[in-house]
Amino acid sequence: MPDALDALVTAERPKLLYLVPNFQNPTGRTLPLARRRAVAEVAARRGLWVVEDDPYGELRFSGEPVQWIAGCAGAEDRTVLLSSFSKVMAPGLRLGWLRGPAALRRACVIAKQAADLHTSTVDQAAAARYLADRDLDAHLATVRDAYRLRRDALLAGLADALPVGSSWNRPDGGMFLWARLPSGHDATALLKQAVAHHVAYVPGAPFFAGRPDPATMRLSFTTHSPEEIAVGLTRLAKAFA
Numbered sequence: 001m002p003d004a005l006d007a008l009v010t011a012e013r014p015k016l017l018y019l020v021p022n023f024q025n026p027t028g029r030t031l032p033l034a035r036r037r038a039v040a041e042v043a044a045r046r047g048l049w050v051v052e053d054d055p056y057g058e059l060r061f062s063g064e065p066v067q068w069i070a071g072c073a074g075a076e077d078r079t080v081l082l083s084s085f086s087k088v089m090a091p092g093l094r095l096g097w098l099r100g101p102a103a104l105r106r107a108c109v110i111a112k113q114a115a116d117l118h119t120s121t122v123d124q125a126a127a128a129r130y131l132a133d134r135d136l137d138a139h140l141a142t143v144r145d146a147y148r149l150r151r152d153a154l155l156a157g158l159a160d161a162l163p164v165g166s167s168w169n170r171p172d173g174g175m176f177l178w179a180r181l182p183s184g185h186d187a188t189a190l191l192k193q194a195v196a197h198h199v200a201y202v203p204g205a206p207f208f209a210g211r212p213d214p215a216t217m218r219l220s221f222t223t224h225s226p227e228e229i230a231v232g233l234t235r236l237a238k239a240f241a
């Protein structure tokens with residue numbers, strides 16, 4: 001929340017704010033435009049750098065795209081926008097890019113060199129070849145259509161799979177949604193039962209910076225077909241029964 005952000009920045013004096021505004025990992029949540037503008041305003045007023053990490057933004061399959069924070073008033077010259085081929089081409093490449101203020105670029109190059117000298121030139125050449133020979137936009141259209149069906153398959157079966165009183169969101173893109181079991185449930189403990197039924201999810205607790213909510217979980221919908229997702233949900237229902 002922008003007000004809470006302002007108070008936190010005043011108290012802690014951080015130099016940099018890191019955000020994943022589109023289909024965030026792990027919640028699948030997207031920051032609405034009004035909040036992006038408010039974040040940009042706080043950043044400008046308090047002199048914060050913003051790192052806007054956007055590996056999932058191209059994976060939107062419903063609703064309208066929301067403008068980057070980098071494009072909001074006040075944030076233009078203080079935002080580093082990151083993205084990656086990991087979610088749209090091949091995760092094994094671990095190749096990404098950065099768009100930032102010119103004044104920051106040299107420092108970024110030095111930091112990258114200090115971290116790993118450089119990204120594999122062979123992998124970079126492979127990605128360049130892929131971009132030259134293939135139509136990435138067409139590939140993305142295929143992926144979006146497939147992921148939309150998979151998200152819908154997960155949403156369609158969740159009410160029957162999770163205990164009564166559970167809640168979850170409905171992301172317009174990305175790779176996962178965020179669910180909460182009724183209070184008193186511990187998703188980390190229940191994972192053993194799920195795995196015994198040959199289905200898995202990611203417990204939410206390790207994602208919390210502060211006190212975790214043990215009832216939360218991240219459910220991915222990208223790897224399996226709608227039919228497989230339906231089978232997985234039947235197994236989850238048995239595990240939680």
Ligand SMILES: Cc1ncc(COP(=O)(O)O)c(C=O)c1O
Pocket residue numbers: 020025053055083084085086091094095096
């Ligand atoms: C928010 C976020 N940023 C970055 C990455 C990874 O990007 P890369 O494979 O380019 O390191 C992920 C997931 O793998 C992610 O969830």
